[in-house]
Amino acid sequence: MESNVARLRPEGGEPSYxxxxxxxxxxxxxxxxxxxxxxxxxxxxxxxxxxxxxxxxHGRIYDAIRTLIERGQIANxxxxxxxxxQDNALAEIGxxxxxGRLAASVITIINAEDYGRTIxxxxxxxxxxxxxxxxxxxxxxxxxxxDAAAQIETAxxxxxxxxxxxxxxxxxxxxxxxxxxxxxxxEAAFKxxxxxxxxxxGFTDLDRLLGGLHPSDLVILAGRPSMxxxxxxxxxxxxxxxxxxxxxxxxxxxxxxxxxxxxxxSLEMSAEQLAARVLAEESGVSGDRIRRGDVSHDDFDxxxxxxxxxxxxxxxxxxxxxxxxxxxxxxxRRLKRQHGLDLIVVDYLQLLQGAGxxxxxxxxxxxxxxxxRGLKAIAKELDVPVIxxxxxxxxxxxxxxxxxxxxxLRESGSIEQDADVVMFVFREEYYLARAEPMRRPEExxxxxxxxxxxxxxxxxxxxxTAEVIISKQRHGPIGTVRLRxxxxxxxxxxxxxxxxxxxHR
Numbered sequence: 001m002e003s004n005v006a007r008l009r010p011e012g013g014e015p016s017y018x019x020x021x022x023x024x025x026x027x028x029x030x031x032x033x034x035x036x037x038x039x040x041x042x043x044x045x046x047x048x049x050x051x052x053x054x055x056x057x058h059g060r061i062y063d064a065i066r067t068l069i070e071r072g073q074i075a076n077x078x079x080x081x082x083x084x085x086q087d088n089a090l091a092e093i094g095x096x097x098x099x100g101r102l103a104a105s106v107i108t109i110i111n112a113e114d115y116g117r118t119i120x121x122x123x124x125x126x127x128x129x130x131x132x133x134x135x136x137x138x139x140x141x142x143x144x145x146x147d148a149a150a151q152i153e154t155a156x157x158x159x160x161x162x163x164x165x166x167x168x169x170x171x172x173x174x175x176x177x178x179x180x181x182x183x184x185x186x187e188a189a190f191k192x193x194x195x196x197x198x199x200x201x202g203f204t205d206l207d208r209l210l211g212g213l214h215p216s217d218l219v220i221l222a223g224r225p226s227m228x229x230x231x232x233x234x235x236x237x238x239x240x241x242x243x244x245x246x247x248x249x250x251x252x253x254x255x256x257x258x259x260x261x262x263x264x265x266s267l268e269m270s271a272e273q274l275a276a277r278v279l280a281e282e283s284g285v286s287g288d289r290i291r292r293g294d295v296s297h298d299d300f301d302x303x304x305x306x307x308x309x310x311x312x313x314x315x316x317x318x319x320x321x322x323x324x325x326x327x328x329x330x331x332x333r334r335l336k337r338q339h340g341l342d343l344i345v346v347d348y349l350q351l352l353q354g355a356g357x358x359x360x361x362x363x364x365x366x367x368x369x370x371x372x373r374g375l376k377a378i379a380k381e382l383d384v385p386v387i388x389x390x391x392x393x394x395x396x397x398x399x400x401x402x403x404x405x406x407x408x409l410r411e412s413g414s415i416e417q418d419a420d421v422v423m424f425v426f427r428e429e430y431y432l433a434r435a436e437p438m439r440r441p442e443e444x445x446x447x448x449x450x451x452x453x454x455x456x457x458x459x460x461x462x463x464x465t466a467e468v469i470i471s472k473q474r475h476g477p478i479g480t481v482r483l484r485x486x487x488x489x490x491x492x493x494x495x496x497x498x499x500x501x502x503x504h505r
Contacts, residue, residue: 020126022054023118030115031061032102035076040109041069044116052123057090061099077103124162131158157326160333199260199343199385202239204494205481209470210421213240213343213385217474218376220349220415222390223404223425224397228466229389230269230347231490232425234277236387237262237345241315246340260342261314263335265328267351271317277490278315282306286488314339324353325374329381336382344382346375348389349415369414376418390415392424402431406471422472427485428462465495 033040045066053059064083068075077099084090090098135155139148146154198212213219213236223229243259266274280286283306285299316335320327328346335341346352354367354374372388379386392408404424409415416422437455439448466485470478484493 020054020129021122022126023122024055024058026115026118027053027055027058028102029106030112030119031058031065032104032106033109033112033115034062034065035080035099035103036106037109038065038069038075040112041065041075043113048116048120052120054119054122054126060090127162131155131162134158153324153327153330156330160330199240199256200243200258201236202243203236203468203481203483203492206468206483209477209479209481210473211476213387214420214475215383215385216380217385217420218372218379218418219385219387219421219423220390220409220419221387221423221425222392222409224392224402226430227425227427228485228490228492229425231277231485232466232468232492233345233347233387233389234264234274234490235281235492237264237315237343238278238281238313240343241313244314244342254340256340256342261335261340262316262343262345263332263341264315264317264345264347265323265331266317266319266347267321267323268347269319271319274317274319278310279303279306280489281491282310284489322351322353325371328352329374329378332378332382336384341382342384344378344384344386346386346388348391349375350391372414372418402426402428403467403469404471416472419472420474421470424469424471426467426469427465428467429459429465432459432462466492 030040030044048062050059050063050066053062061080061084064080065075068079073079077096080099081096084096084099090096135151138146138151138154198210198214198217200207200212201210221229221233240260241262244256244261245258246254247257248254264274269277283299283302285302316339318331323331332341332344349371350368352371354370375386375388390409392404396402396404396408403426406416406422409422432455435455437448437452439445464485464487466483468481468483470480472478482495484495485491486493
């Protein structure tokens, strides 16, 4: 389809054709500077590539210069002459003698980096024009498989990819600068309520082991069904949001001094179901009773009080099903721009979609790898921790000890590889309650009673408790944390053991 940009007509009625932005003189000046002094190449080599030149011949000259310099050879009109003697495109503008004219026209190499930045900026502008035309043409094309919302997401992804290309800053930074940032992080941790370097989970022992949830970390929270993965993730998200305390930086930005603005991507449960869980946790009314409508007037009073406390909590829920990793990234960036963002929770990993449409076992493994890499990239780009829930394989059920292991992560070893922290939720009570001893035919009553009492004692010991098993932590120790779990309100809490109870004298 012909581009609408090319068919715009001014008042006179004649078509107005605009040439893409380019600066041939800047390209010539940069190439000449490099040919005169190869040191100029190192000022632009980090961000400038051959395809960034508007004139294709200039791109080929730059590529040849790059090849020679990176081999440790000198690149000048003499050493490049043999390369371009047979180049027909260069022959049209004077052949290898053109290289000599480029070098002869140079007055100084001081402005080489400025020329490179100009060439790069104009390349991005040309790419933006092409992208705009693609968006227009795509919108004109009616496709049953690609609705308008999907086209918007595709356009946002392409625009974001282009924006990523535009970030040409980077490289090494002085240790002094890194040290100053580390001191600032330590100061921020001192001011936080949990004394954590990252976002507090709200659980004392878990924060002590993890040091909080750190920016740019991918945290995998895994477990078998009914272990309480979603409940724990919801509790952590809500605890972080409740602690949120904003402050304004010297440059006018609003950042979290404590707590977090939380984005919760709920691919399994609706926003209303998730809100009902939070309401049950905060009000103390059983979630099952809320679902069945079995509530009293006193319960409604608790709801009102809880809702008043929840009204200002910066917790944002997106319950779009089958969300793609690209769409998740776009929505997270939008939330950070509009409201701020300090923590992302994804429930759960296996319900996300990658770029491919294939669903075979082999493709699914590749897709999960793509998704985990994408989540880690989002954590680094937005500088926030990402908690991603994950299912475990049924191998757990075949073992006598049901505690999960890293090998139980479903479908891809890349989950373990890409994650900074892997932790499992395990409730022994769930399995013990379903394993009540039965008397064996050959067993005496005394032996059965003894076995039954041991089972009963163990069940009482683990009643209303859960274990969070840290099996991998890139920046700290591994270990196990015990928490209290209230099944009625799906609420986790700090477990106060006997040795922590205050003594009464």
